[in-house]
Amino acid sequence: MKLVYFAWVRERIGKTDEEVEPPVAVATVADLVRWLKERGEEYAYAFENEAVVRAAIDRRHVKPDAAIAGAREIAFFPPMTGG
Amino acid sequence: MTPTVRIQAADFDAATEVAALTEGRSDIGAVVTFTGLCRDEGGRLAALELEHYPGMAEAEVARVVEEARARWPLSGAAVIHRFGLIRPGQNIVLVITASSHRRAAFEAAEFLMDYLKTRAPFWKREHRADGTTGAWVEATRADDAAAERWT
Numbered sequence: 001m002k003l004v005y006f007a008w009v010r011e012r013i014g015k016t017d018e019e020v021e022p023p024v025a026v027a028t029v030a031d032l033v034r035w036l037k038e039r040g041e042e043y044a045y046a047f048e049n050e051a052v053v054r055a056a057i058d059r060r061h062v063k064p065d066a067a068i069a070g071a072r073e074i075a076f077f078p079p080m081t082g083g
Numbered sequence: 084m085t086p087t088v089r090i091q092a093a094d095f096d097a098a099t100e101v102a103a104l105t106e107g108r109s110d111i112g113a114v115v116t117f118t119g120l121c122r123d124e125g126g127r128l129a130a131l132e133l134e135h136y137p138g139m140a141e142a143e144v145a146r147v148v149e150e151a152r153a154r155w156p157l158s159g160a161a162v163i164h165r166f167g168l169i170r171p172g173q174n175i176v177l178v179i180t181a182s183s184h185r186r187a188a189f190e191a192a193e194f195l196m197d198y199l200k201t202r203a204p205f206w207k208r209e210h211r212a213d214g215t216t217g218a219w220v221e222a223t224r225a226d227d228a229a230a231e232r233w234t
Contacts, residue, residue: 004136006134006136006204006206007134007206007208007219008219056136056139056204059136059138059139059142059143060139060142060143061143061202075136075139075204077136077204077206078206078219078222079201079221079222080200080201080202080203080204080205080206080222081200081205081206081207081219081220081221081222082133082135082164082176082199082200082203082204082205082206082207083119083164083175083176083196083199083200083203083205083226
């Protein structure tokens with residue numbers, strides 16, 4: 001699946017997007033965050049406050065307990081400040 | 084009606100968009116427009132940089148407009164949101180709502196702005212007047228509260 005990052009999440013991780021293949025035990029968005037945090041300190045930094053970072057699956061907002069099976073694109077980003 | 088949703092770097096003209104929305108219509112009794120502009124925060128800011136999530140921004144704004152249409156009897160609606168570097172005094176966002184009567188148009192416009200602030204995937208970063216790039220603008224509790232009052 002493709003992961004995409006925005007704003008300070010993108011800056012902390014140091015990339016705009018990447019392809020990942022998490023193990024099958026990674027079932028939810030929250031699982032994915034925990035798995036990413038173990039990949040390196042840049043991820044640990046980006047997700048240091050997990051409650052702050054928001055997620056979207058295939059361009060729809062989702063909660064941390066959302067299942068990621070079948071997702072093509074998962075985005076992580078800070079709370080939105082448009083308008 | 085087919086709502087207009089555009090996410091663009093280019094500027095917009097509110098009067099042109101209102102004219103496009105009302106042209107040839109005789110059922111519309113009220114049009115409300117809201118334009119959000121970049122302000123300089125007392126001279127501190129040189130610009131705001133708006134990052135967005137291409138694809139999702141359009142989709143999410145369209146979903147918010149559909150929610151507004153489900154709540155109020157709208158005859159027309161338009162949302163235009165800009166991205167890129169926007170300087171003080173320039174336009175950021177335009178919301179137009181049209182209805183037979185004013186209350187629906189007023190309320191739907193407020194609802195759209197409150198929901199866009201918390202749900203549309205845009206992020207602002209400050210560029211300071213002293214030439215440095217400032218921090219990402221933090222979401223406010225007040226914006227969350229404004230959106231929650233509609234639930």
